[in-house]
Amino acid sequence: MSSSKRITKELTDCTTTPPPNITITLPSDSNISLWHITLAAPPESIYHPGKFGLIVSFPLEYPFKPPQITFATRIYHPNITNESSGSICLSLLKTDNWKPSTKIVTVLDAIRQLLVEPQPDDPLETRIAEQYKNDRKEFEKEAKAYVNKYAKGPVKFSTTTTDGGSTSTSSTTAPPGEA
Template sequence: MASQKRIAKELADCTTNPPAGMSISLANDSDVHKWHVVLDGPPDSVYAGGKFGIIVSLPSEYPFKAPVVTFATRIYHPNITNDSLGNICLSILKPENWKPASRLLAVLEAVRALLIEPQPDDPLEGRIADEYRRERKEFEKNAKTYVTRYAKGPVKFDVLAAAAAAAPASNTSS
């Protein structure tokens, strides 16, 4: 109950005053626990020009438990798994760091900040992190290739469809 109320409040905040470069909607109007966020690649980053789908799942215990944030659009990033799952490594989302006082707005801002400044010291994709540290040019080239390949056009939130579409592509890229 309290959870529903708080989520509704946060959703209202986010939709009336959306954070920069984001548009937020519910996956399903009757379920406030699943948000679809379309994030424009930050202009001063390698992801500029791309549109990234982000799925925010709020557990029923929210805000006592952290939300789960995943990328529905594939992205070439040290802190985001390079697969159809798109898991993110974000410190404020870790169970031991999550505080009920944290807000989804802050979480989304943190995701956006992660695109602007990756954290190669705490990577999910060690290879990409190494590349980011040592061969920045190569990293930027790959990231831009991913943007043109996956992040153009309408954003798909259906993870399974995205995975099916991505499967042949991942073979060629690896």
């Protein structure tokens, strides 16, 4: 009801004036509560030129409850869990801080900003956060290795790992291999 109207409007806004570095697709035309987003890491971030898949799921109570967003592509980052379903630690998305008027564009902006500027003081992966603070060189090396391994080539949104042969046709870069 009210939630679908709001989501439709946001989707229209996002497609008419797409936010920078972001492409939105709906995996199923009948379900507008599930979005697939391809986020190209901004040039100023160490994750450049990686492309990351994000899964956005709008709960029934949206916009009174925050959307759920996970990384479908693995990433080496202090604020994103280092596993196949990458949960994100973003204060904006916490129930206590969520405001119903916050738009998904703002959230995506915040996530893109998180790639440029990790928040090691509010970590999900403490080990990576420590490394980010104390051994930046090593951190960047690892992060880049992850980009090379997982974030190149066509973005996949399945919840399983993104390794293996690609069936997609819209390949842009070399397949994963060197890490």
